[in-house]
Amino acid sequence: MKTIPVETTINGDSAEFLCHADESLLDVLRDRLGLTGAKEGCGTGDCGACSVMLNGRVVCSCLVLGVEAQGAEVETIEGMANGEELHPLQRIFLEEAALQCGVCTPGILVAAKALLEKNPDPTDTELRYWLAGNLCRCTGYDKIIKAVQTAAAEMRSA
């Protein structure tokens, strides 16, 4: 099968890659670009571990084709911190122990950041429904919800 050249922007930097027509954006990120922060938990869009931003929307990158990134803006967990300065969500997830194994964490952080950009003051219910597409098997979600709310409050007062 022939590969297709794709030009895109990833975490603010221009990127070019070749991929097959049937290759997922997740596989491109992980296997071709070395961005392994997004994880494949299911490959069917049910777990959210592969969440990335595509043109400002949260997507399961396992359900997006690599070629769909042509001309798009992609943001991944690798772009969330500013150098050594963590995003408030990242820092507060650590401070409040909102992760155990950490494998769902990149997807949850990407999804939570997207919510707070649209809705800086979500209710717990709004937050729980927004994150319903991101499975976490370790925490029972309690500390995740609390950490996002702490981060939201800090970001609102910043």
Next chain:
Amino acid sequence: MAFDAQAERNFKVVGTRVTRPDGIDKVTGKAAYGADVSAPGMLHGRILRSPHAHARIVSIDTSAAKALTGVKAVVTGTDLAQPEDEAFADVAINCLARDKVLYDGHAVAAVAATSKAIAKQAIRLIKVNYEKLPHVTDVDEAMKPDAPVVQEGRALETVPAGMSQNVTTHCQFGHGDLEAGFAKADKIIERSFKTAATHQGYIEPQACMASLGSDGRGEVWCCTQGQYMVRANCAAALGVEESQLRITASEIGGGFGGKTSTFIEPVALALSRKAGKPVKIVMTRDEVLKATGPTISTSMDIKIGMTKDGRITAARGELRYSGGAYPNATVDMGAQAAFAAYDLEAVETVGWNAMTNRPKEIPYRAPGAPTAIYAVESVVDELCQELGLDPLDVRLMNAARKGTRSSYGPTFNEIGLVATLEAAKAHPHYTAPLGPNQGRGLSCGFWFNFGGNTCVSLNINDDGTIGVVEGNPDIGGSRASISMMAAEELGVPYDKVRTVIADTSSLGFNDITDGSRVTFAVGLATIEAARAAIKEMCRRVAKIWDIDEEAVIWEDGCAKPAGPNAGTHPPMTLAEIAAIAGKTGGPIAGHHEVNADGAGVSFGVHLCDTEVDRETGAVKILRYTVFQDAGKAVHPDYVEGQMQGGAVQGIGWALNEEYIYGEDGRLQNAGFLDYRVPVASDLPPIETVILEIPNPGHPYGVRGVGETPIVPPLAAVSNAVSRAAGVRMTELPMSPPRLLKAMTG
């Protein structure tokens, strides 16, 4: 090692909420999990799996797959060794079937190719000629004498003659005169229960990268709960020596017991040996659900007698578990745990395991206990309802305590059940008002906790920092807890300690991360290793000061003269001692090797409020509180995290999660869409109350905390639903159709 006499010890580090050392990597996407590494020249492996529940493999033709451009190796069961040891043999046969496939999803062959796409294409070219055999997937059916036989000749000697060959285990525990006990009861309830198999549901599928040379030397990178276990399984399956395999545990994306076995590492090694290149295998979610895990499915009968004022007079349980297509001992643990929360004069539990055409059972958090205790706690709740008694008072009246002869034999030492029940009774949750269609349930839970084989090496670095080397994959923050205990013992700040997890060639043997053992046993060994290093530091200082070793004591991170007779030397800090170690005898380190016992059993009590929707059968969890004895909570955040996570896994088990098999014996819901684990919007906050009743077997009083919290939710939720719905539920999960049927008759 005994609990320190200084029970009132003023902890400086232990009990605080420090930031975990692996945290930044995990919030920035840098942490390397099983599937996150690659190697030059690496091939991609893929496994062909049986579409049949039970079939004889007549022939396998791999020629077309081998001929495909890009395919570098194809392996089948004959490429693995046949270990003599039954447990190793089962693992090998489960990795690649030989004569028969035993369940839908059983691995049959594997390929390694230059790309994932070619590997996927190649396995479709493998032609397997199957002769289908009759199958059985239900435990009660499997125990019938005329049931299709999954494997022959696997029954233990304890199994009476004349039973189906599927029955592999029979066990019995208890004491006292049951007949006399039941005769004293004012009310006896006997109920039968069924629970579906559930999967651990870790978000990270099994993944590994393996390389094996023709000289028998190999390397494996994999996500596992035990690199030494992987080494032993791989060495046996490949017929190579353990010393020649170096296994490195990646960061692990959840396990809950599910990563305490091997499924793909021996296959990747066999492919690598043939291809002469590293091979990476990453399981799909479909493969994870079909061929790894799950836990047992069960059928249980419970009979309990109670006086009208709430004293249990006798209790009997019969547990029939199926751990899939291989023998296993999970029912032993269920039978031992069933009545552990109670102080009983007459009790008996009988357990059976029967093989079915399902995947090999792999431990899932407190294996065997949640289902047995679900059944027991359901009957206790129903007795309380029938007799008009308060379910917490009844549990307090019958609670096991120090000196109680447990239902499984040993007499309990210091245990926290009564304190935990009292905490639940005093909590506002217990008396909060309930509305229509709402119900409150409670359940006790118990787990044994384990200690086990452990090695720790602790190095005093020349700049006064500490390196701890341990051998247990960190599944929920244990590196933080281990560093905290090292810092506590040495009297240095937490951030001076870095704990790393060794590969199998860098440290002696460690049992797997299981049995809630790591914070207990690795912590204990770390404290002992720190004490050994302190002893050596005191010896060095005694030499410098030219006084007896016994005249030097260790306090607040410094060597000090023991008293006025030892002289007036100014204290020497750990950093000062470390800086001149080369001049006082060389590098300073401590190490400890132990098979730790004294793990200390753990009890929990869960309160759950639910509301049932009478039109749909849906259940909403309104409020949930977990009470648990942690002995000593080293890092309270991560103790709470275990309590919350276990509770939610149990809620999933109670309400939605189940393996659904069709008439054809095939798994019908091998994906997260249809195998429904709890999501954030299903749940309320999970409140936690940590109790600390010190474990006499650990210097800081630590008990394992990881497994107990999955035990009570099944009954806590079921009791709440039963009370809300006005009908006693006896089958899990209580999915909407099942509950609707129960409510509408």
